[in-house]
Amino acid sequence: MFIKHRVNCDDKKNNAGNRLIDFCKFNDLFICNGRTGHDKSVGKLTCKNASVVDYVLCSSKLVKNIDDFEILDFNSLLSDVHCPISFTLHFDDVLNTTISCNNPTKMEEGINKWKAEKAVDFVNNIDDDSIKYITDLINNCNDPLELNIDELIDKCCNILLHAAKNSLGINIKKRNVNNKSVASNKPWFDLNCKKARKTYRQCKVQYRRRRNEYFYNKYKESEKAYKYTMNKSIKTYKYDVRKKLETMKSKNPRDYWKLLKGNGNRKPKGKIPLDTFFNFYKDLNASVDDGITDLHEGHDGPINEFFNSDITKD
Structure with a gap:
């Protein structure tokens, strides 16, 4: 409102x-x-x-x-x-989107998170006939080795998933089909940073669920620790790079200049075929017949022969 x-x-x-x-x-x-x-x-x-x-x-x-x-x-x-x-x-109307072929996506169906108030609906949506079929199949089997355990587990999972979809609802997610690993632009983000980030996120979730002074202080402490860990990693990384450059400059100049140039993420230059250059300058220097045969025609004044003479070294 x-x-x-x-x-x-x-x-x-x-x-x-x-x-x-x-x-x-x-x-x-x-x-x-x-x-x-x-x-x-x-x-x-x-x-x-x-x-x-x-x-x-x-x-x-x-x-x-x-x-x-x-x-x-x-x-x-x-x-x-x-x-x-x-x-x-929120938007009620579904917009028509065009999916690029260069970045294909796949639509995946997921189940919404569990809600305690949906427990009764979940139990009521469980298929009793399917449970009875599995129970009879197990009871009527004389040799347990004849049972396909994987198939029975799949049937049990499907029963629970069907009940969850009907009671909790479903959601549609987009997933990138090209599962290519993206190169990290933070080389300083090491294992210590990942551990500190994990602790920070856990404390953040705990504080959101239980908003009291204890979890607030714990959340703020993890935040400060995470920031301190990142700053320390950045400082250490810069120091190591500086030492590496000083060593490579004198002992390995080739790798030194490669490191200064970066990882080569430059836009590729256009490659124009040699025939294209040849035809362009050929047409550029070709004589054009514009209908004028004599440049002196219609000229009544004196003619300067100096400009018409051949160009020589002298």
Whole structure:
């Protein structure tokens, strides 16, 4: 729901704020802060916990498509002073998109996350006839070695998946078919950074689920540790590269210049066939018959023979 009156914890206004309001009035735009989602009737501060300088603007036609809006807690990994803003849009109409042949994608069907309130629906959607068929198949078998265990497990999994789809719903995801490994542009991001990032993400999820002081402090400590680990890795990487350059410059100049040039990610130059050059200059130097046979024809004045003489070294 989008309320008309906007709430704002920052009660100060300057010339920049007046210009922003005039801009919204002239262009039929609305400020989302303090009007919708988790920030409705709150107007949370966005900068240094002292002012609101980060806004989300939307048109009057887009207001109905806003599902959620929230000012998240400050994160030193994302900004120095600004809080991140999260908002969600929904669209009922399905847009026709053209999939490029150079980057083919594959549509995959997935099941939504488990919800405790859907437990009764999940149990009711389990197919009793399929369970009875599997039970009878096991009970009527005299020799257990004759049973195909893999087939029975697949049938049990299909029963649970069918119940989950009917109770939890499904979602469609796009996946890139070309599973080519992308070269990392952060060579300094080592194993220690990955471990620190994993710990940070775990603490972040824990704090979102249990918003209390203990998990908040744990989340902030992991954030500081993650940032410290990255800065340390960057500093170590730069030091190693500098030492490597100093050594290679005197002992291995060829590899030294290769390293300075980079990994060769340059755009390929166009290769023009030699015949194309030959035909171009051949046509360029070809004589053109424009119908003039005598340049002196119709010229009554004196003729300077110096310009008509042959060009020599003298």
